[in-house]
Amino acid sequence: MFYxxxxxxxxxxxxxxxxxxxxxxxxxxxxxxxxKNTSLPAYTIEAPNNTAHGHFATNLPxxxxxxxxxxxxxxxxxxxxxxxxxxxxxxxxxxxxPGFINFWVNPDKxxxxxxxxxxxxxxYGRNKMGKDEKVLVEFVSANPTGPLHLGxxxxxxxxxTLCRILSFCGYDVAREFYINDAGQQIRLLGExxxxxxxxxxxxxxPFPEKGYHGDYIQELAKKISQEVSLNALxxxxxxxxxxxxxxxxxxxxxxxxxxxxxxxxxxxTNESDLVDSGLVKDNLEMIEKKGHLYEKxxxxxxxxxxxxxxxxxxxxxxxxxxxxxxSDISYHLEKKKRGFDKAINLxxxxxxxxxxxxxxxxxxxxxxxxxxxVLLIQLVKLWKDGNEIKMSKRxxxxxxxxxxxxxxxxxxxxxxxxxxxxxxxxxxxxxLVKKLDSNNPVYYVQYAHARICSIFRKAASEGISMPDxxxxxxxxxxxxxxxxxxxQMEEFPSLLKDICRSLEPHRLTSYLSLLxxxxxxxxxxxxxxxxxxxxxxxxxxxxxxLCLADAVRIITANGxxxxxxxxxxxx
RNA sequence: GCGCCUGUAGCUCAGCUGGAUAGAGCAGCGGACUUCUAAUCCGCAAGCCGGGUGUUCGAAUCACCCCAGGCGCACCA
Numbered sequence: 001m002f003y004x005x006x007x008x009x010x011x012x013x014x015x016x017x018x019x020x021x022x023x024x025x026x027x028x029x030x031x032x033x034x035x036k037n038t039s040l041p042a043y044t045i046e047a048p049n050n051t052a053h054g055h056f057a058t059n060l061p062x063x064x065x066x067x068x069x070x071x072x073x074x075x076x077x078x079x080x081x082x083x084x085x086x087x088x089x090x091x092x093x094x095x096x097x098p099g100f101i102n103f104w105v106n107p108d109k110x111x112x113x114x115x116x117x118x119x120x121x122x123x124y125g126r127n128k129m130g131k132d133e134k135v136l137v138e139f140v141s142a143n144p145t146g147p148l149h150l151g152x153x154x155x156x157x158x159x160x161t162l163c164r165i166l167s168f169c170g171y172d173v174a175r176e177f178y179i180n181d182a183g184q185q186i187r188l189l190g191e192x193x194x195x196x197x198x199x200x201x202x203x204x205x206p207f208p209e210k211g212y213h214g215d216y217i218q219e220l221a222k223k224i225s226q227e228v229s230l231n232a233l234x235x236x237x238x239x240x241x242x243x244x245x246x247x248x249x250x251x252x253x254x255x256x257x258x259x260x261x262x263x264x265x266x267x268x269t270n271e272s273d274l275v276d277s278g279l280v281k282d283n284l285e286m287i288e289k290k291g292h293l294y295e296k297x298x299x300x301x302x303x304x305x306x307x308x309x310x311x312x313x314x315x316x317x318x319x320x321x322x323x324x325x326x327s328d329i330s331y332h333l334e335k336k337k338r339g340f341d342k343a344i345n346l347x348x349x350x351x352x353x354x355x356x357x358x359x360x361x362x363x364x365x366x367x368x369x370x371x372x373x374v375l376l377i378q379l380v381k382l383w384k385d386g387n388e389i390k391m392s393k394r395x396x397x398x399x400x401x402x403x404x405x406x407x408x409x410x411x412x413x414x415x416x417x418x419x420x421x422x423x424x425x426x427x428x429x430x431x432l433v434k435k436l437d438s439n440n441p442v443y444y445v446q447y448a449h450a451r452i453c454s455i456f457r458k459a460a461s462e463g464i465s466m467p468d469x470x471x472x473x474x475x476x477x478x479x480x481x482x483x484x485x486x487x488q489m490e491e492f493p494s495l496l497k498d499i500c501r502s503l504e505p506h507r508l509t510s511y512l513s514l515l516x517x518x519x520x521x522x523x524x525x526x527x528x529x530x531x532x533x534x535x536x537x538x539x540x541x542x543x544x545x546l547c548l549a550d551a552v553r554i555i556t557a558n559g560x561x562x563x564x565x566x567x568x569x570x571x
Numbered sequence: 572g573c574g575c576c577u578g579u580a581g582c583u584c585a586g587c588u589g590g591a592u593a594g595a596g597c598a599g600c601g602g603a604c605u606u607c608u609a610a611u612c613c614g615c616a617a618g619c620c621g622g623g624u625g626u627u628c629g630a631a632u633c634a635c636c637c638c639a640g641g642c643g644c645a646c647c648a
Contacts, residue, residue, distance in 0.1 A: 050591070059590065062628065097591050098628060183648050299646050317646040324648050352575050353643040420584065423576060427583065441596070443610050455607045510585055524612040535607050571610065
């Protein structure tokens with residue numbers, strides 16, 4: 001029911017208070033017969049971009065006007081006249097435009113936000129939205145047939161940051177890397193290594209048609225042949241060693257790069273384990289008992305079309321082998337059995353056609369519709385010297401995540417990956433990124449943090465400290481720029497909740513850039529007007545401003561931490 | 572042919588799930604360092620928000636139809 005229910009963009013505490021004030025007011029107006037008592041359509045409370053429109057604005061009168069045949073502005077006036085503000089929340093309220101009400105909140109209420117931030121410190125924004133729900137986030141999940149590339153980097157940054165934010169919002173989060181090691185591709189890796197090994201003695205030894213051509217294959221062959229004397233073994237055993245060792249070494253490398261990228265997985269699940277342990281078989285039998293399987297043209301099919309897929313899918317091929325889909329269904333059923341209330345998968349966008357069939361299969365097994373969320377990550381296009389470079393693992397021409405980190409460092413790489421929405425393609429101009437050293441957007445945010453730390457060093461050297469308790473001096477903060485920053489900071493907790501709902505971590509990156517911009521602007525006021533400096537001759541004012549600066553520093557550090565990026569004290 | 576994603580300033584992208592005058596960065600031009608760090612700031616210039624129709628008091632945002640680009644449409648993984 002939407003009755004009495006405002007629609008929020010974010011769940012600001014301030015908005016909640018304002019909404020409850022509005023409810024009381026309307027109720028009173030109904031009771032006194034000032035307005036016709038009917039159910040309400042959904043209305044909004046929002047923070048207008050235009051500062052002239054107050055701290056908050058509601059379209060309530062506009063929505064009330066429909067069906068009442070009274071001008072919205074008149075309704076707005078009635079509401080304002082009879083406003084019930086027991087907590088003294090408001091400084092003023094005005095009718096505006098076609099029938100909005102603009103609200104200005106009492107400055108004291110804003111100062112309270114500031115004291116809350118500086119007292120909660122690194123916990124500001126932490127909340128219990130997730131109610132300890134167990135969430136499994138599966139991401140990267142690259143085949144261990146080659147080094148991680150830029151696309152994996154994007155997935156890694158996105159997945160890890162999402163986990164950090166979910167966990168901050170009270171979810172019980174686990175990170176998982178799924179290893180597709182049961183299929184053709186891993187065998188092909190082994191065959192490629194095997195062939196390179198053979199070529200060390202006989203350069204004409206054939207290379208598998210669809211094999212992996214990258215230089216890393218040669219290195220693997222060399223490494224493995226140094227560890228094991230392959231010549232002494234029969235060929236099929238040699239091949240087997242190439243497969244096993246090749247996979248193990250690749251996984252080791254992947255693990256190493258990810259850890260360098262500050263991404264640590266809780267679980268590494270092997271597809272081969274699911275198959276070998278018989279779990280896939282068991283699950284298929286279970287599905288069959290429910291009557292969702294049938295035979296056609298010598299293959300076994302699953303009836304996903306009954307559950308939203310556009311056609312049925314093959315589970316067991318004519319040749320008797322299971323499809324990838326079979327183990328994938330099983331894998332997800334196991335996730336559920338492992339006790340996870342929710343699963344989030346980050347997949348490359350080229351797998352989008354796969355989503356409906358996966359969801360359909362799970363629905364058929366009785367899992368709730370929203371148990372699985374799939375985040376599709378669009379491609380990373382690589383540009384060099386003004387040309388797009390097509391990346392292909394088989395052809396062996398790609399820039400690996402490791403190489404990228406060598407060029408730009410972890411902070412910059414993570415920030416760039418987290419700047420854009422996951423469903424738009426990312427143009428990655430490698431030349432530009434190399435140049436980015438002084439021009440990189442991550443420095444903008446980090447610099448704000450370092451600057452504030454520097455101000456605190458300066459303040460300390462002059463014996464100026466924060467007020468304790470903070471609120472005693474905060475009413476000295478009266479500049480527009482100061483109030484603006486406080487309002488921005490009040491949005492931080494609700495932003496994090498929004499991100500958990502929308503699964504769009506890039507919004508935190510935007511937010512931090514905007515907050516940093518406000519601070520840099522504010523800081524520069526002081527270069528023109530000495531009284532506007534944070535550390536000024538007026539000691540009390542300085543102490544109040546230190547409080548503000550500290551709050552900005554805290555939120556910036558919290559935000560960067562959630563992005564997996566360092567917050568330097570000096571730059 | 573069918574489906575998913577994208578289309579916003581010269582370029583790369585935001586735009587808080589329907590609000591008031593569409594915003595940043597880069598590139599361009601012009602300014603600000605005896606100062607709490609100039610990795611910063613200020614100003615100028617730059618837009619039929621791909622096009623059309625519709626819903627609404629109100630649309631970049633929602634619906635439908637086109638156009639363009641990307642990606643899918645396997646008894647591959």
